[in-house]
Amino acid sequence: xxxxxxxxxxxxxxxxxxxxxxxxxxxxxxxxxxxxxxxxxxxxxxxxxxxxxxxxxxxxxxxxxxxxxxxxxxxxxxxxxxxxxxxxxxxxxxxxxxxxxxxxxxxxxxxxxxxxxxxxxxxxxxxxxxxxxxxxxxxxxxxxxxxxxxxxxxxxxxxxxxxxxxxxxxxxxxxxxxxxxxxxxxxxxxxxxxxxxxxxxxxxxxxxxxxxxxxxxxxxxxxxxxxxxxxxxxxxxxxx
Amino acid sequence: xxxxxxxxxxxxxxxxxxxxxxxxxxxxxxxxxxxxxxxxxxxxxxxxxxxxxxxxxxxxxxxxxxxxxxxxxxxxxxxxxxxxxxxxxxxxxxxxxxxxxxxxxxxxxxxxxxxxxxxxxxxxxxxxxxxxxxxxxxxxxxxxxxxxxxxxxxxxxxxxxxxxxxxxxxxxxxxxxxxxxxxxxxxxxxxxxxxxxxxxxxxxxxxxxxxxxxxxxxx
Numbered sequence: 001x002x003x004x005x006x007x008x009x010x011x012x013x014x015x016x017x018x019x020x021x022x023x024x025x026x027x028x029x030x031x032x033x034x035x036x037x038x039x040x041x042x043x044x045x046x047x048x049x050x051x052x053x054x055x056x057x058x059x060x061x062x063x064x065x066x067x068x069x070x071x072x073x074x075x076x077x078x079x080x081x082x083x084x085x086x087x088x089x090x091x092x093x094x095x096x097x098x099x100x101x102x103x104x105x106x107x108x109x110x111x112x113x114x115x116x117x118x119x120x121x122x123x124x125x126x127x128x129x130x131x132x133x134x135x136x137x138x139x140x141x142x143x144x145x146x147x148x149x150x151x152x153x154x155x156x157x158x159x160x161x162x163x164x165x166x167x168x169x170x171x172x173x174x175x176x177x178x179x180x181x182x183x184x185x186x187x188x189x190x191x192x193x194x195x196x197x198x199x200x201x202x203x204x205x206x207x208x209x210x211x212x213x214x215x216x217x218x219x220x221x222x223x224x225x226x227x228x229x230x231x232x233x234x235x236x237x238x239x240x
Numbered sequence: 241x242x243x244x245x246x247x248x249x250x251x252x253x254x255x256x257x258x259x260x261x262x263x264x265x266x267x268x269x270x271x272x273x274x275x276x277x278x279x280x281x282x283x284x285x286x287x288x289x290x291x292x293x294x295x296x297x298x299x300x301x302x303x304x305x306x307x308x309x310x311x312x313x314x315x316x317x318x319x320x321x322x323x324x325x326x327x328x329x330x331x332x333x334x335x336x337x338x339x340x341x342x343x344x345x346x347x348x349x350x351x352x353x354x355x356x357x358x359x360x361x362x363x364x365x366x367x368x369x370x371x372x373x374x375x376x377x378x379x380x381x382x383x384x385x386x387x388x389x390x391x392x393x394x395x396x397x398x399x400x401x402x403x404x405x406x407x408x409x410x411x412x413x414x415x416x417x418x419x420x421x422x423x424x425x426x427x428x429x430x431x432x433x434x435x436x437x438x439x440x441x442x443x444x445x446x447x448x449x450x451x452x453x454x455x456x457x458x459x
Contacts, residue, residue, distance in 0.1 A: 050361055077367035087358035091380050091458050100376065101366035133458040153366060 001026040001157060001188045002047060007056035009042055016042045018212040020056070024205075026156075029189045031199035031220070034209035035235060040192045043209065044159050047190065048079045060157065077105055080150030084162040086142040088134040094121070094145050095130040098152045106153065113152070120148040124178050140171030144178050151182075158182065160191040196239055200224050208232045248428045251419040255432060258412035263440070265411060266398045268333045273340025273397070274390070280345035282374070285352060295345065302342035308403050311335045315407045332404035340397055347389045351382035384455050391448040395441050402437075412436060 002024040009017040016039045024030050032040045045051040046058060049065055049072050057066050065075050089097050098117035102108045108116070121127045124144040126137075134142055143163055150158060160179070164172045176198050183189065183202045193199055199206060199220060206223040208216040210231045216223060224240075227233050248255075283295035302310065315331035318324060326334075355378050363373040383390070405414035416429040423429075 048365055050364060073367045073369055075367075076365055079365075081362075081365035083358060083362065083365075085358055087356070087362035089359065089362070089377055091384065093458075101363075101368055104372050104376070105367045105369075135459050150366070 001028070001061065002190070003057075003059040004043075004047075005057040005059075007043070007046060007058060008054045009039075009046060009051060010054045016212050017046070017053075020214045022207060022214060022217055024188060024190060026188055027186045028204045029183050029202055030191070030205050030207060031203035032190060032192045032207045032209065033194070033196070033199060033235075034215075038209040039212045040209050041161050044081075044161050044190060044192050047157075047159055048076050048081055050081075073105075077153055078155050079157045079159060080153060080155040081159045082143070082146050082150055082161065082163050084165050086134075086139075086146045086166075088142055088146055088149070090134055093131050093133055094126065094137070097134065097145060097149050101149070102152050116152055116154075117148070120151050121145075123181070124148045125174075138171060139167045140174045143167065143171075143175045147175075147178055147182070155187075157188045157190070160189065160193070162192050162194065164193070164195060194239070196224070196236075208235070210235070243428060244425060245428050247423050247425055248419055248432070251422070251429070252432075255412070255415045255419060255429065255436075258410065258415040258433070259436060259440070261409065262398070262401050262411045262413075265329065265332060265336070265401050265404065265409070266394070269336035269340055269397055269401070270394045272333065272337035273344055273393075276337060276341035277344030278348055278379070280341055281348035281352060284345065284349045299342045299345060302339050307335070307339055307400060308406065310339060311403060311407060328404065328407045328409040331407060332401070332409055336397060336401065336404075340393060344390065344393050347386050347393065348382065351386035351389075352378060354385055355381045387448065387452055387455065391444065395444060398440060398444065399437060 004020055004022050007017055007020040008015065020043060032043060034040050042051055046053050047060065047065075053066055057064055059065070060075055060079060063070055063075060065072060089100065092100060095114065095117055098120065099108075099110065099113035102113040102116060103110060118127060118130065121130055124147060126141060126144055126148070129137060129141065129145070134145065137145065147163075163179070164175050167175060172195070176195065179189075179191070179198075180202055191199070191203070203220050206216070206218055206220050207214060208223065208227070208229075208231075215229050216227060216232050218228075223232070224236065227236060280295045280298065283291040286292060311332065314335045315326060315328060318326045318331065359377055359381065360373065363377045368377070401411060402413035404411055405417065408414070410418075412433045416433040419429040420426045
């Protein structure tokens with residue numbers, strides 16, 4: 001579903017990602033972990049071109065999104081993203097947040113978009129908040145709405161950029177529960193996270209980044225019980 | 241002190257009719273100025289350097305010269321330049337729109353920059369193209385933040401509109417002068433239009449407060 005070949009990303013003289021190559025199969029759930037500043041978020045943001053790669057190729061489906069001919073808007077419609085700080089549209093209601101892009105971008109009628117939206121709000125347990133503005137929601141509720149908003153475009157791939165890092169501890173679970181339910185639907189997911197327990201439980205594979213290098217690429221059992229690199233061992237000692 | 245308001249009472253309807261002239265003038269200039277200012281602000285944040293340069297040069301010209309000079313240039317020089325006999329009202333609305341656009345473009349640009357960049361990223365990640373992203377997501381939030389500044393700009397326009405009296409538009413100011421010329425009374429008609437300007441500005445401020453409260457619904 002996603003193939004990354006020799007990806008390099010620099011911000012000016014600073015090389016943030018160094019020759020990253022990996023693949024994510026359809027339906028696979030990949031957790032991206034590592035210390036802060038290791039390039040996790042940048043890697044994720046390259047997959048929908050919020051960051052433009054400096055070198056290398058990224059394929060989403062069959063499309064080379066780094067090719068200048070690629071219609072990136074089309075690709076983004078198929079790749080949903082959830083942000084650390086939710087980024088809901090504050091001037092639109094919850095319903096407005098969910099229906100905006102499906103109507104504007106996919107050209108759905110208001111009725112069709114509302115139906116999809118209501119269905120998703122039910123799934124994330126927030127149907128009764130449909131007419132509220134985001135400012136009236138708690139952090140956990142905002143993030144569940146943000147997940148529903150991304151899903152409303154019916155993407156094949158979902159990217160999560162530290163979805164629980166900005167939440168109060170008691171709200172983390174409700175968001176993780178929604179994500180677990182999502183895993184069961186078989187959608188392809190890439191998750192940058194500091195929730196090791198969650199990564200271990202739901203991920204098919206763990207990518208460990210450090211200093212811009214992809215240091216380990218292993219199933220969670222292997223990674224968490226017997227990491228190969230010293231750097232990953234040190235990291236796990238600190239966080240587990 | 242020998243004030244005689246009695247003498248200008250017959251001229252009151254004449255003066256009051258000027259309210260419409262001033263108001264129409266202000267509304268038109270504010271609308272055109274706002275639209276053009278929005279366009280300029282988008283040029284100012286664009287990635288294309290010549291567009292940025294153009295917008296900045298434009299702003300520097302209109303901020304760097306007196307408004308009354310711009311007005312005189314447009315009104316008196318246009319017929320000489322292109323042979324079109326421009327009416328005072330046209331010259332006024334044209335000049336004031338261009339001038340107001342220069343000022344409001346800076347305000348709008350600041351308002352756009354103040355919108356959280358996550359809003360842009362969220363729109364992009366949903367595949368929303370640039371135009372609808374700006375129109376539906378970024379600009380509404382920017383305008384909400386800069387509404388007080390835009391009201392100030394409109395108030396300034398309303399008061400500065402008195403300058404069009406210098407090219408012969410029969411606005412409030414000019415009507416006061418006409419009445420003064422007829423009656424040889426200066427204080428009374430000028431005081432009357434002064435009060436009218438003041439009331440209009442207060443009304444505008446109140447209207448803006450109502451609008452602001454409505455827009456804060458989502459907070």
